[in-house]
Structure formats: structure tokens, C-alpha cells
Amino acid sequence: MAKEEKIKNFDANGIGQLNDGMFGLPFTLEECETVLIPVPWEVTVSYGGGTAEGPQAILEASYQVDLYDPIVKDAWHKGIGMDEISVEVKEKSLALREKAEKYINALAEGADENNEELKKVSTQIKQECLWLNNWVKNRVLHFLNKNKYVGLIGGDHSTPLGMMEALATKFDNFCVLQIDAHADLRNAYEGFEFSHASIMYNALKIKQVEKLVQVGIRDYCEEELNLINNSNGRIKTFFDRDIKYAQYNGDSWNRICDRIVKELPQNIYLSFDIDGLDPKLCPHTGTPVAGGFETEQILFLLEKVVKSGRKIIAFDINEVTPGPEGDEWDANVAARLLYRIANMAAMSNGK
Numbered sequence: 001m002a003k004e005e006k007i008k009n010f011d012a013n014g015i016g017q018l019n020d021g022m023f024g025l026p027f028t029l030e031e032c033e034t035v036l037i038p039v040p041w042e043v044t045v046s047y048g049g050g051t052a053e054g055p056q057a058i059l060e061a062s063y064q065v066d067l068y069d070p071i072v073k074d075a076w077h078k079g080i081g082m083d084e085i086s087v088e089v090k091e092k093s094l095a096l097r098e099k100a101e102k103y104i105n106a107l108a109e110g111a112d113e114n115n116e117e118l119k120k121v122s123t124q125i126k127q128e129c130l131w132l133n134n135w136v137k138n139r140v141l142h143f144l145n146k147n148k149y150v151g152l153i154g155g156d157h158s159t160p161l162g163m164m165e166a167l168a169t170k171f172d173n174f175c176v177l178q179i180d181a182h183a184d185l186r187n188a189y190e191g192f193e194f195s196h197a198s199i200m201y202n203a204l205k206i207k208q209v210e211k212l213v214q215v216g217i218r219d220y221c222e223e224e225l226n227l228i229n230n231s232n233g234r235i236k237t238f239f240d241r242d243i244k245y246a247q248y249n250g251d252s253w254n255r256i257c258d259r260i261v262k263e264l265p266q267n268i269y270l271s272f273d274i275d276g277l278d279p280k281l282c283p284h285t286g287t288p289v290a291g292g293f294e295t296e297q298i299l300f301l302l303e304k305v306v307k308s309g310r311k312i313i314a315f316d317i318n319e320v321t322p323g324p325e326g327d328e329w330d331a332n333v334a335a336r337l338l339y340r341i342a343n344m345a346a347m348s349n350g351k
Contacts, residue, residue, distance in 0.1 A: 003031045007077055016063030022082045023062045023339060032079030033351050034342050035148045037139050039159040040090040041132055043100050043125060044195040045286050052093050054320035055085055055153045057331035058338060065339050071303060075343040078351055082153070083143075089135065093155075096128055129158065129194035136162030140314075144170060149346045153338070154318035156196040156286065157184060157273050161203065167269060167314055168208040174267035174313055175211040176203055177305070179276035179298060181289040183220035183237070185227050196286075196319075199271075201227075204234070213263050215301070216240050216276040219289045236263045240291045257301045261308050268305065270315035270345065272298075274334055281333045284321040295337055302344055312345035 001009075006026045016024025022036070029035060038055030045051060059082055069075040103121045107113060113122065136152070140163045143150050152163050157180075167174060178184070184200040194202065203209050211234055218240035228235045238260055246256060274281075279288035281295065305312065320334040 003027060003079075006031075012067045012076055016065070018063060022059055022080055023065055023067065023076070023335075025076060025079055025081070027079040027081060029081040029083065032081035033149055034078065034080045034151065034346050035143045036080065036082045036151045036153055036338075036342070037136070037143070037163075038082055038085045038153045039132075039136060039155040040085055041093045041155040041159050042196075042286075043093055043096045043129065043156075044158060044197075045097075045156050049097065049286065050284065050321035051154060051156045051286055051319050052090060052097075053322050054155060054318075054331070054334070055082070057322035057328065058153055058317075058320060058335050059085075061328050061331035061335040062339070064332065065335050067339075069340060069343050071340070072343040072347050075347075078343075078346060080339070080342050083139070086135075089132065092128060092132075096125055100125055126193055132159070133162035133165065133194070136160070137166045138162075140166035141169070149349055149351050150314050151338075151342055151345070152314075152316040153320075154316065157199045157271075157318045158194050158196045159318060160271060160316040161194065161199060163314060163316060164203050164206055164209065164269060168206050171208060171267055171313060173208050173210040173265070174269050175213060175265045176200065176209055176269050176271055177264060178212060178214045178271045178273070179216055179293075180214065180271075180273040181216060181219050181240075181275040181292060182273070182287065183214065183217050183224040183228070184273075185224040185235075186221070187223075210234070210265060211236065211263075213260065214238065215260060216243070216291075216293055218291045219287075244291070253297060253300065257304045260301060261304050261310070264305065264308075264310055266310055268310055268312050270302070270312050270341070272315065272317045272337075272341070274317065274319045274330070277333070282320065282330050284323045284327070284330050285319045286321060287319075295333065298337070299340055299344075302341060306344050306348045310348065312348045315341060315345050317341070
């Protein structure tokens with residue numbers, strides 16, 4: 001059946017059918033204009049685990065999402081699909097995570113990271129992280145070359161580096177808009193060059209990344225603050241504390257968003273760590289931090305970005321961890337945000 005016939009026969013007000021694609025949509029991946037790449041990887045997480053289960057949990061929660069979008073008319077007609085979850089990536093992550101945990105525990109107990117055995121572990125993990133970056137880059141390019149709009153679902157926040165590298169082959173320059181509780185500007189955190197806590201430090205090594213605009217940061221070290229302050233404007237950070245103090249003094253989120261948008265160039269890569277939200281919305285994420293945003297605050301900001309005429313060239317959502325015993329709350333929140341973000345982002349590209 002042709003896509004047009006599927007649209008005509010599909011009941012967008014009905015119950016999501018588990019035999020259909022993501023969000024219960026009746027389209028094949030080829031028919032979807034937006035393709036989401038799941039990356040079930042969490043090798044270097046330094047606190048709570050479980051983010052490798054995020055893509056599957058979000059997929060399962062997506063069938064409960066109502067398809068009406070208040071901003072994008074008939075958004076579901078375009079189609080959003082998820083690529084297959086790679087068994088190879090997930091199995092590598094599981095095996096390496098065990099080694100990484102032992103390595104991190106040894107360092108926490110005072111071991112020397114130059115110890116021969118520990119260096120072997122660190123070297124192996126670096127090599128496999130390079131493998132993952134290349135895997136992600138190739139997968140992203142595969143879909144970009146098919147004229148698909150692409151998003152990524154982690155996994156931990158280290159996962160989108162390969163995606164940014166892929167975008168660097170297609171765009172002369174772009175800005176990273178980071179929604180996050182953490183600055184993620186650490187250099188080789190806990191000895192891991194490609195740590196989830198180093199994603200933005202590594203992103204800034206890509207010459208096409210002209211600027212990093214961070215929003216909601218509330219957990220960072222002095223080294224990261226110095227990097228921000230000495231970046232000559234390449235990093236602009238809207239700290240959670242400053243945002244809230246401005247509001248306490250009578251400023252509005254509307255005006256604050258205008259100031260954020262003003263800092264953004266034309267092409268934007270959105271990198272969204274779910275812990276940028278208030279932890280009541282993502283209580284099982286790996287490193288929750290008190291503070292953060294409501295979901296509509298983020299959607300309001302992104303709506304302003306799109307209305308400004310700027311393009312969200314691609315995006316990721318990371319660090320979603322399903323709760324124990326089938327607790328779907330985190331994935332439920334993420335799936336609804338994902339649907340709205342994917343629709344607005346695709347619209348900004350004329351999709």
C-alpha cells in the first residue's frame with residue numbers, strides 16, 4: 001500500500017498498534033521523513049546505569065503518545081521511524097561496562113591510573129569508543145544520504161559525537177545547543193577520553209562547531225568554568241541559577257529565551273540530556289541534579305528557535321533510564337518530548 005493510502009486509512013485518534021512502527025505509525029522506515037538512530041551504549045557512566053535501555057523503553061512508550069501536535073499541523077503524516085536497535089552495540093556496551101566499573105572503582109579506591117592493568121582497560125575502552133563513534137557516523141551518513149532528517153536516541157551522552165562528526169561533513173559550520181544539568185566539558189573524565197562527561201569538550205574539537213550554547217547547567221567543576229570563561233565567546237552558558245535568579249527578580253522566561261536565541265547562529269544541532277529537566281520528570285536518569293526545567297519550558301524555547309527562522313539540522317536525546325519493575329515514567333516523558341521536538345525540528349528544515 002502506498003504511503004498516501006496509509007495516511008488515508010489510518011486512524012490518528014485510535015490506539016497505537018504495537019505491530020506498527022514507532023508512535024504506532026503505519027509507515028516503513030523508508031516512508032518516514034525522520035529517522036531516529038538508537039544507540040544503546042553506556043560504557044563510561046560514572047553513577048547510575050541503565051541508559052542503554054533507554055531507546056527500547058522510549059520505543060515502547062511511544063505507542064501511548066497522542067499524535068496531535070499543536071504547532072505542526074498533521075505532523076504524523078511525515079512519519080517518524082526508529083532504526084533497528086543494534087545487538088552488536090548493546091552487547092559491546094554490556095561487556096565493556098563491567099570492565100569500566102571495575103576501573104572506576106579501582107581509581108576511587110586510590111589506584112594509579114598508570115597501573116599496567118588499568119592502562120590496558122583504558123586503552124581498550126578508548127578503542128571501542130572510537131569504534132562506536134565511527135559506527136554512529138556511518139549510520140547517520142547512511143540516512144542523511146537518503147535525504148532523511150535524522151535524530152539520535154542514546155544511551156549515555158557520549159553517543160552523539162559520531163553524529164556531530166557526520167554533520168561536519170555536510171555543513172561548513174553549526175552551533176550546538178545543549179540542554180543539560182552538566183557542562184560536560186571535562187577532559188578525559190575518570191581517564192576516559194570519550195566519557196559522557198566529556199562530550200562537549202570533544203565536540204569543540206570539531207572545527208565546524210562554531211559555538212556551544214548551554215542552557216540549564218547547574219553541576220560543573222572549576223576547570224569547566226574556566227574553560228567557559230576563557231573560550232572567547234565560543235561557549236555561552238545560561239546557568240540554571242542565573243536563569244532562576246533572573247525570574248525571581250521579575251524577568252520572564254520569554255525574555256530569557258529571546259536572549260538564548262540571539263546567541264544562536266543559523267544552523268543548530270540540539271543535544272538534549274534528559275537530566276536538563278527537573279528530576280521529578282526523569283528520576284531514574286544516571287546523574288539527576290535538583291533544579292532544571294519543565295517540559296513546556298523546553299518546548300517553548302525550541303518553538304522560539306524555529307520561529308526565528310533558524311534550522312535545527314539534527315538532534316539527540318540522551319540519558320533516559322527506565323525505572324525498576326516496568327516503571328515507564330522516564331520513557332513516557334521522553335517519548336512525548338521526542339515527538340514534539342522531532343516535529344518542530346523537521347519543520348525548521350522544511351520537512
